[in-house]
Amino acid sequence: MIEVLAPAEAVQAAPELAEVFVSAFGAPGYDEDRADAERFATEQLPVHAERDDFKLVAARSDGRIVGFAYGFTGQRGQWWPDRVAAAVPAELAEEWVGGHFEVVELAVAVEAQRQGLGTALMEALMTDLPHRKALLSTYVDDRPAPRLYQRMGWRVLVPDLGWGSALYGLDRAMP
Template identity: 40%
Template structure:
């Protein structure tokens, strides 16, 4: 298993899509996902992508970028959490947007390796949203990696933050 930090993210989209579709399944087609999510995020300041490759097969990925007020998710957080929290956390933060591992590769440290590689050079405070189920493996990963719950985005979904390093 190799964890990579590729620089040419455009050519990887067709390899990332099947993993994204398997894990999340929330887009009708590759074309919609590509234009409405992947390309839009890849164009953001501070975009970083990491991949997990087993032999020549992409089995996991993670990406994020620098989040700012005026962006959809940052503004959603500002409208959902107390002002004292958002004043401290939102704007100039690194936003972990996606972290996905194919089901057959879970429980082997792939998610942690992707998380760590994605955040390795990041010195800013970090934000993400995830389930608020403490038994969820993603939540356990984040808590064991220095993240903490900042508040509730909507029922069943929390915002987590990791302080700047």
């Protein structure tokens, strides 16, 4: 079952979300550790929950969160949009960066992977948004996440931003 958590509910669920984070990103090749998950739960998520149009969707199995995805309206003056704008051609930044829906995290616990949860979470996350454009960054190499985004109609805008991440965009007005 996938549900939308209000910002306060998301922050309250942070310890459980951190467990999913460390399960998903603690796997070899991702190499995030418990300290990274703790920073996510205590620093990143509470700040992001205050951003405009914050939306977090969570998947539950047997009452426990096994996957989540979230984002918000990205604006110039925020760390990630400014970093992206500095790394891409000016025309691309003008068209895409600022006022976009910024997909920040998609994480599925290892035991719940390969069951279509990532797709279901992204579909739920992208439903009923007021934004025409959406952005995210993910790994440049061949992993499940880039393949998922491409299957869902996201396109590579910049193959490598210079720090091992590709920039993906979705024009939601396009069929």
